[in-house]
Amino acid sequence: MSNAEREPMELRCGASEHGEHVPQVEVLSARDVPLGGPRSMTVRRTLPQRARTLIGAWCFIDHYGPDDVAGTGGMDVAPHPHTGLQTVSWLFSGEIEHRDSLGSHAFVRPGELNLMTGGHGISHSEVSTARTTILHGVQLWLALPEEHRHTGRDFQHYVPSSVRVDGAEVRVFLGALAGETAPVRTFTPLLGAELILEPHSTTTLAIDAGFEHGLLVDHGEVRIAGTLLHPTELGYVGTGSDTLTLANETDDVARAVLLGGTPFEEQIVMWWNFIGRSHEDIVEAREAWESASDRFGKVDGYDGDRLPAPALPHATIAPRKNPTRH
Template sequence: MSNVEAEPAALRCGAAVDDSRPAEEPRVDVLSARDVPLGGPRAMRVRRTLPQRSRTLIGAWCFADHYGPVDAATVGGMDLPPHPHTGLQTVSWLFSGEIEHRDTLGSHALIRPGEMNLMTGGHGIAHSEVSTPNTSVIHGVQLWVALPEEHRNTARDFQHHVPEAVRVDGTEIKVFLGSLAGSTSPVRTFTPLLGAEIVLEPRATVTLAVDPAFEHGLLVDSGDVRLIDTALRPAELGYVPCGTDAVTVVNESDAPARTILLGGPPFEEEIVMWWNFIGRSHEDIVRAREEWQAGSDRFGEVEGYAGRRLPAPALPNAVITPRGNPPRR
């Protein structure tokens, strides 16, 4: 998915570290989302929880958009023209609907509920995303992962995975990246990651063992959820710092609750993120934008999309300045 803001924020971010925090009960920080229009006269709005001022990364997860459920007829469906990415991987996960993906590798795939598509941008890739005529309701998440320095110019790649559901204590879990509840995804990543959909039955409680070297974020799609001892409402994300070896999730509602659990070890590198590009300096971003606008071979051509590609917005008038996560307490 593209970040189609006309004036995207210029971010230089890194995970600040302070290991002096004494052992204690994990505290959950609640991150609220902001609404962002996805473009067009009938713009579909998405709820963005990452990045934001209070936190820019959870592990290598650097971007989280949560959208729907929306009537496709009302918003005109999803139609994202070919647009570029560098220095990241995109993770597409739907709750309902169907989206047609095309990229400059020649990949042509359908994104369906419960099926993960992971695209590696690396040095440069472009793709389009269009909801199919079969789609009546659009609902899902779009996530980005920052690539570490040694791999940020890696070759383009595309992977598709359909995880099997596992059941634990009235809870259905689908692990699309990493390992959880005895289930492991075969999908390749460049840093250790966890990504899983967790659906709890009404009033269900589940305690899951997690890697204490990871920090975690639980994004609530639906239901009244309690993470450890903190209540979370739909569209909120609860952040749990490193040092936690188990998380308890409670559905306090009389209907199923759906959540997305993300995790990974703190990403220690500073990154610069602007529009759909991730680099290490302002100059990296300027160069990527110029090459996209010039139609460089760096990004290639998306075959089969009926329309023009998405132009890049204007760059900010200032050099991107550092902004990172708060120190771990």
């Protein structure tokens, strides 16, 4: 998915001091961002924001739906570029057609992972299909570490199985959890999983103590480490714990997405759909896209024009970091 904001936030991101164990849960609220034209669907963005820019290598979290495409027109994101990241597409309902400059033509469906790598440069389009009535899911980005940020284009598709842990149904689409390991390639230690929690259930998960975690609640209410999260909220838990307890105290099923990873210690610059290490990296990537260079290739089969890049800010992108813990 593209960051379709007309004036994208300027971010220079760096890890905070992650060594201390902080048992508290930091609750992050989403902001609404329109995606597309006049009848655009709205996505809820919980990462990045001023309070936090990274959870592990996770640097971008968009949560959308349930969206009635008859009223909004659904998703229609024209070809756009990416550098220095991986995109993670995960749906709860609906279907999205994916095309990219690697030549991939695939469909994003509920419970199926689409993972696209755009290191040195890739472009892609995303369009909800005519079969879709309700569109609902998450779109996530992963920052690539320095040694891999110019890696070649790649696309992977994976359908995880479902496993039971206490009162939860778990689907692991990245990394390892609950005895399941996703066989897809990432470039830093990571976790991504969908959790469906039964009513009046408590689930304790064994987790990596070296990971920080974020729990995004899709629907229902979930208590994480003693803190209650409402729909669309993201709960952040720092490193140091080897278990994570989740509770659904309501009469209804709850659903959430658990994301984790080792703290990303590198400083990055993120603007529009590009991740680099300097303001100059962003300028070069934008110029390459606007000049239609071979860096991003061409997306075949999309009916329409590609997205133009927004204007660059009039100043050098300033540093922005996760808060230092005390």
